[in-house]
Amino acid sequence: MYNFDFARPGSIDEAATALQGEEAQALGGGQTLIPTMKQRLAAPATLVSLTGIPEMQGVCLDDDGRVCIGGATPHAVVEAEAAAHFPALAALAGRIGDPAVRNRGTIGGSLANNDPSACYPAAVLGTGATIKTNTRDIAADDFFEGMFTTALHEGEIITEVRFPVPEAANYQKFVQPASRFALVGVFVAKYADGVRVAVTGASEDGVFRWSEAEAALSADFSADAIADLSVPADDMISDLHGSGAYRAHLVGVMTRRAVSAAT
Amino acid sequence: MTQVTMTVNGEAVSGDVEGRTLLVEFLREGQGMTGTHVGCDTSQCGACVVHVDGKAVKACAVLALELEGAEVTTIEGMANADGSLGTIQQAFQDHHGLQCGFCTPGMVMSAAALLKDNPSPSEAEIREYLEGNICRCTGYHNIVKAIMAASGQDVSAIAAE
Ligand SMILES: Cc1cc2nc3c(=O)[nH]c(=O)nc-3n(C[C@H](O)[C@H](O)[C@H](O)COP(=O)(O)OP(=O)(O)OC[C@H]3O[C@@H](n4cnc5c(N)ncnc54)[C@H](O)[C@@H]3O)c2cc1C
Ligand code: FES
Numbered sequence: 001m002y003n004f005d006f007a008r009p010g011s012i013d014e015a016a017t018a019l020q021g022e023e024a025q026a027l028g029g030g031q032t033l034i035p036t037m038k039q040r041l042a043a044p045a046t047l048v049s050l051t052g053i054p055e056m057q058g059v060c061l062d063d064d065g066r067v068c069i070g071g072a073t074p075h076a077v078v079e080a081e082a083a084a085h086f087p088a089l090a091a092l093a094g095r096i097g098d099p100a101v102r103n104r105g106t107i108g109g110s111l112a113n114n115d116p117s118a119c120y121p122a123a124v125l126g127t128g129a130t131i132k133t134n135t136r137d138i139a140a141d142d143f144f145e146g147m148f149t150t151a152l153h154e155g156e157i158i159t160e161v162r163f164p165v166p167e168a169a170n171y172q173k174f175v176q177p178a179s180r181f182a183l184v185g186v187f188v189a190k191y192a193d194g195v196r197v198a199v200t201g202a203s204e205d206g207v208f209r210w211s212e213a214e215a216a217l218s219a220d221f222s223a224d225a226i227a228d229l230s231v232p233a234d235d236m237i238s239d240l241h242g243s244g245a246y247r248a249h250l251v252g253v254m255t256r257r258a259v260s261a262a263t
Numbered sequence: 264m265t266q267v268t269m270t271v272n273g274e275a276v277s278g279d280v281e282g283r284t285l286l287v288e289f290l291r292e293g294q295g296m297t298g299t300h301v302g303c304d305t306s307q308c309g310a311c312v313v314h315v316d317g318k319a320v321k322a323c324a325v326l327a328l329e330l331e332g333a334e335v336t337t338i339e340g341m342a343n344a345d346g347s348l349g350t351i352q353q354a355f356q357d358h359h360g361l362q363c364g365f366c367t368p369g370m371v372m373s374a375a376a377l378l379k380d381n382p383s384p385s386e387a388e389i390r391e392y393l394e395g396n397i398c399r400c401t402g403y404h405n406i407v408k409a410i411m412a413a414s415g416q417d418v419s420a421i422a423a424e
């Protein structure tokens with residue numbers, strides 16, 4: 001790992017200023033970025049840690065009943081503190097990686113990274129959550145722009161994520177046992193105005209909404225309603241862990257399991 | 264170089280570190296505390312697990328400078344005051360929960376973190392909690408047994424495999 005200057009500001013404003021510097025980069029829990037820097041795939045001149053900013057920590061409810069999670073909140077804290085308000089989200093957080101990863105890794109880091117096999121992107125897209133940054137609000141539908149790519153500008157900080165709480169929801173993760181990421185993961189959420197289905201781990205384009213299943217489930221929220229639906233295998237990730245066809249098949253299986261578990 | 268001060272196993276320690284100095288380097292090279300092992304250096308194996316403010320973390324994936332003022336506990340802090348093995352360590356010895364011993368510091372620290380939150384875990388809960396701790400030798404069975412025993416549970420029901 002190449003050396004760098006280290007800053008640990010105490011407020012969002014200070015962090016935003018520090019990130020204006022030449023080749024400065026944000027550091028969340030470091031669970032992705034530190035291994036990446038060890039491989040010299042990233043070599044920032046300055047790392048700006050976001051772990052010392054109280055306003056970016058914790059879980060709360062806003063006036064509209066949305067669950068708000070500070071951008072630097074570790075997965076383990078979401079698992080514990082969101083359980084009473086949004087159990088499906090807490091359960092998702094509680095199955096990311098392993099306990100030590102969950103004690104450091106943060107929601108903001110996971111979303112900014114947008115790994116095609118990460119779990120949080122499915123929850124954010126599957127609920128139509130709002131990503132708050134230091135400069136604006138970004139709707140989930142506008143945030144994910146393909147593998148490892150997001151709508152974030154250089155130096156922009158995810159300060160909070162706001163989740164509208166569904167009537168019923170569930171996340172099903174088919175674990176890739178070596179990495180512990182999702183080989184395929186599906187988040188299903190039912191709202192008064194319809195159902196959303198978001199799929200991670202499967203597509204070459206990263207997390208996506210399965211609109212055909214959404215339409216069928218909005219009419220009839222049961223696993224049977226999507227029994228005959230499938231996604232095309234063409235755009236699916238194909239690697240030594242599973243072919244595109246295998247992943248496409250899993251999308252159907254995991255969606256049906258999520259619906260059954262949510263009902 | 265920047266000075267960092269933290270509490271390690273109850274004692275205040277400080278040292279000059281670079282931005283890139285990892286907690287595990289601070290412990291092993293800075294403090295000469297080589298009990299914490301580096302197995303993979305890629306965040307996968309859990310050999311380097313220590314506690315930071317009571318929580319299990321991978322010391323190969325945390326910067327020392329993040330931990331100004333933090334309370335760190337390592338495997339060196341697990342022995343009893345008289346130097347004899349702590350309960351979890353003793354259980355690993357009694358139940359043959361280690362062979363080469365390379366993964367053991369991380370296993371013991373993960374076990375300690377689990378038992379703090381869940382004093383009487385089931386076999387399935389132990390196996391799930393150890394998801395991030397990899398052992399090339401034991402096949403995990405005796406590790407699980409040792410942790411059951413350390414939590415005061417009857418292990419006779421866990422058949423040898
Ligand atoms: C063994 C292992 C298993 C894992 N398993 C899973 C899994 O099952 N599911 C899963 O989803 N993930 C998994 N992860 C990834 C884990 O969840 C990471 O914590 C996460 O992807 C990155 O979060 P972080 O806080 O560590 O971010 P960092 O590593 O610190 O940063 C990642 C990127 O995000 C940027 N960044 C960080 N915080 C912010 C912010 N607030 N605003 C803007 N940009 C920011 C950084 O600049 C960097 O580019 C695993 C990781 C490991 C090591
Ligand atoms: S050395 Fe830290 S996880 Fe393997």
Ligand code: FES
Nearest residue numbers: 362364398399400
């Ligand atoms: S005892 Fe050898 S790796 Fe676990």
